[in-house]
Amino acid sequence: MARAHPRLKVLSIFGTRPEAIKMAPLVKALAAEPGIDSHICITGQHQTMLQQVLDMFELKADYTLDVMTPGQTLNTLTAALYAAIDPVLEQVQPDKVLVHGDTTSALVAAMSAFHRRIPVAHIEAGLRTGDIHQPWPEEMNRRNIDLISDHLFTPTEASRRNVLGERLQGKSFVTGNTVIDALQMTAERIDRNRQLRVALDRQFNFLVPGRKVLLVTGHRRENFGEGFLDICKALRTLARRDDVQIVYPVHLNPNVLGPVTEHLGDLPNVHLIKPLDYLSFVRLMQLAHVILTDSGGVQEEAPSLGKPVLVMRDVTERPEAVTAGTVRLVGTDPDTIVRGVCELFDDDALWRRISQAANPYGDGKACSRIVDALMGRPVDEFVVEPPARRPAPTEAQRPAAPLRSVSRLH
Incomplete structure (x- = not known):
């Protein structure tokens, strides 16, 4: 034998x-x-x-x-x-x-x-x-x-x-990025399960239908101090728009939590919420119109959901998204941030062009390629395909009707 x-x-x-x-x-x-x-x-x-x-x-x-x-x-x-x-x-x-x-x-x-x-x-x-x-x-x-x-x-x-x-x-x-594998698994789970969507949306019952959502994430060390003060200044300016609602899951690091709470905590259309689990965060990305971030992972995930991304950094180790047009660098200068967000909120043609660009980071098969390589099998490597036209938002991608309770940090 x-x-x-x-x-x-x-x-x-x-x-x-x-x-x-x-x-x-x-x-x-x-x-x-x-x-x-x-x-x-x-x-x-x-x-x-x-x-x-x-x-x-x-x-x-x-x-x-x-x-x-x-x-x-x-x-x-x-x-x-x-x-x-x-x-x-x-x-x-x-x-x-x-x-x-x-x-x-x-x-x-x-x-x-x-x-x-x-x-x-x-x-x-x-x-x-x-x-x-x-x-x-x-x-x-x-x-x-x-x-x-x-x-x-x-x-x-x-x-x-x-x-x-x-x-x-x-x-x-x-191989493509494994985060796209994770995102696709999670988004499909949300899209398939209406009961799950309703449960997730209860966390975001402060969202007003008809107002576009600006999702913000920020936690990078290089932005501590003056950088976060400038980010807060930009968000205060954007909050003056009556067609915008800003949602910011705030990192618990005191260098982030302190300035963000102090400078944004009094604004009615800026929702400072606690950090979210991954399932809830994917749902919030689905509901967003534009994402403003200094995160690396969000730059990779958002294009798969058709969401334009503005990156609050001067350089990025992920230049493929900039080349593809799904990501723009805006740094932490308040005027540049405000201008970048307003362009995407006011120019529907620009928003559609960016949202329909091909995601250069993966097709959901990265993990199988890595396993093949580890096992010594041939690897069908990842190649970016031309973008297909993105369909209209499904029920799963629209905000639910608002409820009453709001969970805020302040």
């Missing part, structure tokens, strides 16, 4: 909510592959929000680390992560370690595996701004991870050109 081929033991390590969202569909795909023995280690930077993502995708961590302490610096976090991750590697003895993106946990996990000569696979490899200080420290993190990775899973052809230009030793594959 032929001997069974040994299963590939894969350990996925991640710790923040954005990492969890992008890794969840991949971890599910790994678990479903007969040739893979999949394990999950979460480092726990965003413990509560991270658990919400795991629960939503019906995942359970095999190892949960407790590394966060009040007032922690990046150096003390790094030291704690090294001390916590190494025993997990010793116990699991994985054939490959998978990390995502550019967080401190991803960097330390990759370096810990490298020190043990365990091959590293980097999901979302090859992103670059060309400035190691923007975003900080993420740009340096991802460059270092790419340098030591054996598998470089780049979301786009441009990101693959980055790693090829740096002559890195890892083998590269253009």
Whole structure:
């Protein structure tokens, strides 16, 4: 009788909510592959929000680390992560370690595996701004991870050109971004289930039908201080419009929560709400007309939902969306932000042109491509297809009638 081929033991390590969202569909795909023995280690930077993502995708961590302490610096976090991750590697003895993106946990996990000569696979490899200080420290993190990775899973052809230009030793594959897999799974779940939509919309019962929604997210370190004051100034100006309602799920970091609450908390059409779980946030993106953000992930997700994005950063490691026309950079200058938002609210032809542009970040098949590559099978790499005309909004994409209660931060 032929001997069974040994299963590939894969350990996925991640710790923040954005990492969890992008890794969840991949971890599910790994678990479903007969040739893979999949394990999950979460480092726990965003413990509560991270658990919400795991629960939503019906995942359970095999190892949960407790590394966060009040007032922690990046150096003390790094030291704690090294001390916590190494025993997990010793116990699991994985054939490959998978990390995502550019967080401190991803960097330390990759370096810990490298020190043990365990091959590293980097999901979302090859992103670059060309400035190691923007975003900080993420740009340096991802460059270092790419340098030591054996598998470089780049979301786009441009990101693959980055790693090829740096002559890195890892083998590269253009897979699309796993966040599009997660988004499509979540949006389809919402669209299929009217009862779920009604339940989700109860959180947004302050929305007034007929008024366009400006969804705002902001949390980047480089915008702390003067940057957030300028963002608040722009939002106060935009709030004077009687056809706009602004919804801002506010990050709980005091550097964000403090200025945002102080400068925007008294405006009736600015809704400062608590951070949302992923299912609720996807629903809110569906209901938005324009999204104003400094997030990386939102730049990738929103085009799949037909939502124009204005990015409150001076540079982006995701230039493909700028080239495709789905994203515009506005920085944190108040006048530039106001002008960019007003153009999209007032020019329907411009809004339609941007909303119908092709999403350069994926087609929902990134996870299957990554699994194929890990198993040594041929990979049908991701290629951006020409955009199809986007259909009119469905019932699932329209705001529900308003109810009475409102959940605000203030």
